[in-house]
Amino acid sequence: MKSLILLLLLASSACLAARQVVLTATEFPPYTTTAQPQDGVMVALARAAFAQRGLDLRVEFRPWARALAGAQEGRFAGVLALWYSAERAERLFYSLPLFSTxxxxxxxxxxxxxxxxxxxxxxxxxxxxxxxxxxxxxxxxxxxxxxxxxxxxxxxxxxxxxxxxxxxxxxxxxxxxxxxxxxxxxxxxxxxxxxxxMPLYIGFSKRHPDGGMLQTEFNLGMTMLRQSGEYQRILRRFRAVL
Missing domain, CATH: 3.40.190.10 (Periplasmic binding protein-like II)
Known part of the structure; x- marks a missing residue:
């Protein structure tokens, strides 16, 4: 019986962990920054979009070169707030744009x-x-x-x-x-x-096992966010710093 309970707890923990998305970002205020509520407007939008799909977002801040390399090499599921380049697209799946800068x-x-x-x-x-x-x-x-x-x-x-x-x-x-x-x-x-x-995107790692799936989930969540009106409500909350 104890073994069964332990197995159930482990399975539950694994399921919860699987629902968490870990992205990296750099200090790029007011878009991504620990100095603002919810770590900035880009993180707030991304977190809300993932939540539409039942996913919880955690963001780890790094200097930009380390953040980009960490995503490209698959140590993170992706990197938040970057501009498009064909070179980066060889190693990253690009999301729908969050907004333009x-x-x-x-x-x-x-x-x-x-x-x-x-x-x-x-x-x-x-x-x-x-x-x-x-x-x-x-x-x-x-x-x-x-x-x-x-x-x-x-x-x-x-x-x-x-x-x-x-x-x-x-x-x-x-x-x-x-x-x-x-x-x-x-x-x-x-x-x-x-x-x-220039639009800002999330770049999902092609070397991360969940990179392609998370790109799809995020894009679906972002579409739902815009259709519900929550996208504009989040932007209005951040209007003082944008």
Whole structure:
């Protein structure tokens, strides 16, 4: 009898574990960040979509290079909040987009730049982030990207005149400037026009045994989330940081 009870408990534990999805992400506020409720709007949307399918989401935060490698190598079921690239698609199943982000340039407010023609920016020092997918139009223009570990470092370098421009998501730049830069730092301004509108996705690992199944489950859950109106309700709850 005791053996039977033990077997039932083990089976129950295995079933519960099988219903948990473990993804990785990096600090990319306000989209994915431990500094915001529910770890940011992207995590909130993903968690709600998985919940539609009876799945529980757990997110482990890592530096971006480790997060991406962990998903590509199958140590995690997937990586949350990334832009599409054909190279990454060789190792990741892409989900339906969670929503689109606006990518472009920040500069010091006391300087003026014409960013309407990308080839005209070839002689400027432009901050980029190591391992991020830059817009195709940026790459095709042959611009001089100087890699840093994250967007916050690029904003600090921009403020210190070590860069002329910094390439990043508009809302990430706004959030970091308001929340993490010292108030005495020179003001940094978004430059119009944007370079590109780029959707954010979950990349599910092709090397993880559940990668393909979880892609399907997530896509079904996201469709249900949009149809029910919960998708827009979640976005409204986060409107103050988006």
């Amino acid at each position: 606006t990518v472009g340039f920040y500069a010091r407010c006391d300087k003026q730049f014409d960013v309407s023609s990308l080839p005209g920016l070839q002689h400027y020092r432009i901050g980029t982030v190591r391992g991020y997918k830059n817009p195709d139009t940026f790459e095709q223009a042959g611009l001089r990207g100087i890699d840093a570990d994250d967007d916050l470092i690029n904003l600090k370098k921009l403020a210190a005149n070590r860069l002329e421009l910094a390439l990043m998501d508009r809302e990430v730049g706004r959030y970091l400037q308001e929340q993490q830069l010292d108030k005495t730092t020179p003001r940094l301004c978004w430059q119009e026009p944007a370079v590109e509108v």
